[in-house]
Amino acid sequence: MTAIINVPPSLDDEKFELVLDQVARVPADERLLLDARHAKWSSPYGLTALLALAQSRAEKPAFTGPEDENTASYWSRAAFYRHAEEVFELHGFVPRPKPAGDSDVLLEITPVTRSDDVHAVVERIQDKAKQILTTSLHLDPKATMGFAMTLSEACQNIVEHAGQGGWVAVQKYLWRKRLGRNVVVIAVCDAGLGFRRSLESSQGRRIAERWDDATALQEAVVNGTSRFREAGRGQGLKGVRRYVQRWGGRLSIRSGTARITQGEGDLVAEVPLEKHLAPFPGAQVQIVIPEHVEK
Amino acid sequence: MTPLIDVGAVLRGSVSDQYTNLVTRHTGRAVRDGIERELAGLGARRVTIIDFSHVGLLDYSCADEIIAQLLLRYGASAHGPVAATAAEVYFIFRGVGDHLDPIKHVLEHHGLAIVYEAPLGDTHLVGEVSEEERLAWDTIRRVPRATVEAVAAVAGLPPETCERALHLLWRRRLVLRDGGDFLPIGAVA
Numbered sequence A: 001m002t003a004i005i006n007v008p009p010s011l012d013d014e015k016f017e018l019v020l021d022q023v024a025r026v027p028a029d030e031r032l033l034l035d036a037r038h039a040k041w042s043s044p045y046g047l048t049a050l051l052a053l054a055q056s057r058a059e060k061p062a063f064t065g066p067e068d069e070n071t072a073s074y075w076s077r078a079a080f081y082r083h084a085e086e087v088f089e090l091h092g093f094v095p096r097p098k099p100a101g102d103s104d105v106l107l108e109i110t111p112v113t114r115s116d117d118v119h120a121v122v123e124r125i126q127d128k129a130k131q132i133l134t135t136s137l138h139l140d141p142k143a144t145m146g147f148a149m150t151l152s153e154a155c156q157n158i159v160e161h162a163g164q165g166g167w168v169a170v171q172k173y174l175w176r177k178r179l180g181r182n183v184v185v186i187a188v189c190d191a192g193l194g195f196r197r198s199l200e201s202s203q204g205r206r207i208a209e210r211w212d213d214a215t216a217l218q219e220a221v222v223n224g225t226s227r228f229r230e231a232g233r234g235q236g237l238k239g240v241r242r243y244v245q246r247w248g249g250r251l252s253i254r255s256g257t258a259r260i261t262q263g264e265g266d267l268v269a270e271v272p273l274e275k276h277l278a279p280f281p282g283a284q285v286q287i288v289i290p291e292h293v294e295k
Numbered sequence B: 001m002t003p004l005i006d007v008g009a010v011l012r013g014s015v016s017d018q019y020t021n022l023v024t025r026h027t028g029r030a031v032r033d034g035i036e037r038e039l040a041g042l043g044a045r046r047v048t049i050i051d052f053s054h055v056g057l058l059d060y061s062c063a064d065e066i067i068a069q070l071l072l073r074y075g076a077s078a079h080g081p082v083a084a085t086a087a088e089v090y091f092i093f094r095g096v097g098d099h100l101d102p103i104k105h106v107l108e109h110h111g112l113a114i115v116y117e118a119p120l121g122d123t124h125l126v127g128e129v130s131e132e133e134r135l136a137w138d139t140i141r142r143v144p145r146a147t148v149e150a151v152a153a154v155a156g157l158p159p160e161t162c163e164r165a166l167h168l169l170w171r172r173r174l175v176l177r178d179g180g181d182f183l184p185i186g187a188v189a
Helices: A016-024 A044-056 A069-077 A080-087 A115-136 A142-162 A194-200 A213-222 A235-246 B007-014 B025-040 B060-073 B097-110 B131-141 B148-155 B159-171
Strands: A002-006 A031-035 A062-064 A089-091 A105-112 A166-175 A181-190 A250-256 A258-263 A280-290 B004-006 B045-051 B088-094 B113-117 B123-127 B175-178 B181-184
Touching: A002 A016, A016 A044, A031 A044, A044 A080, A044 A105, A044 A166, A044 A181, A044 A280, A069 A080, A080 A089, A080 A105, A105 A115, A105 A142, A105 A181, A115 A142, A115 A166, A115 A181, A115 B025, A142 A166, A142 A181, A142 A235, A142 A280, A142 B025, A142 B060, A142 B097, A166 A280, A194 A213, A194 A250, A194 A280, A213 A235, A213 A250, A213 A258, A235 A250, A235 A258, A235 A280, A235 B060, A235 B097, B004 B007, B004 B025, B007 B025, B007 B045, B025 B060, B060 B088, B060 B097, B097 B113, B097 B123, B123 B131, B131 B148, B131 B159, B131 B181, B148 B159, B159 B175, B159 B181
Parallel strands: A002 A031, A031 A062, A062 A089, B004 B045, B045 B088, B088 B113
Antiparallel strands: A105 A166, A166 A181, A181 A280, A250 A258, A250 A280, B113 B123, B175 B181
């Protein structure tokens, strides 16, 4: 049996929940066919989360990509198909590989497994990030260094905690519906251990009576708790939170069945901690930095 | 001449000659190991300049692994060293102007402080210090060497408070002590 999962036309972090709701109804060992034929757009989160979803399945899922040539071409330039062919069985129209060459793609989808991958990501993005953050987002040049640090720390979450590889992508786009402004979005997704299991793996850790994905996220993101016991651990995410706060952005981290969101200014989170979401292994991080506008 | 450790060179020598950025804990640990190897070849009591001028980016993880863990291992906390070190080791950090955000973050986290040198050569104290410590440090920075009484008189602190603050600054390796006198680290560098 193959279960067909419909990918919505517009795939962002919120709409991806519709994909996960469908997957939740399918037994873990049943094969999936992700049908993205009608997809018109995806955020970096949507594309990297699709790859992580494939990674989470026991049997390699099938995937049918967008029929719209522009959409397929864009996904190809974002390097989606390059990685999708490893984790999906591809059906339907598969565009020929294309180089990024797109000024809005700061970092095409890039696998992250080891420390060296994080170095490569940071080295590659620095110049372009500086240009986009200062000219398109009108941020102070000081924001550039913090942006690269934020990207580094988000990627390290995979290296240090996931127990397997994941993907990162960075893109600028106009967030028309929510803000009417340009944003730069970092998406880092994996289907590894996730926060709860990572913290549980800490030796001698006492598990609280009320212990679930939401509590684990709160512990890690708000309190800076890490599975590593050395003093000084857990500061990376704290640093990311500070950066997001400083530049009026939004950080959301989904793990297991929960999502924690910190939003500033116009991006304030309506529900800072969501529970009982459809299960999705690993951790999925999205960081949004908006264009600066004079008030 | 004050010994200098070029962190950029340590990065290229101990991790990869392709890298200019200090990112990831793995890299931070390797660089700190490299710095410690260089320190091991120096004398028993020394001031060493740790130079970040040739480093592109320093992330929180590396700031913790390189700066905070180095300070803790060499006893620059009020509680003494994490690892047993016979030597009195003092650090001046150079070229950290662009990296102060992650550095302050990790120093605050561990309750540590450092002396850093600005581009024009003037030294500054950054991190977790009490008001009395800062006042005593600012005073000692302006004089080549001074007794507790002299510092107390200039700083306007009661002698006992000043002595406590100077002793703590010395324990934290933020000032030097020579007999009954205290000296700013920068004066020696």
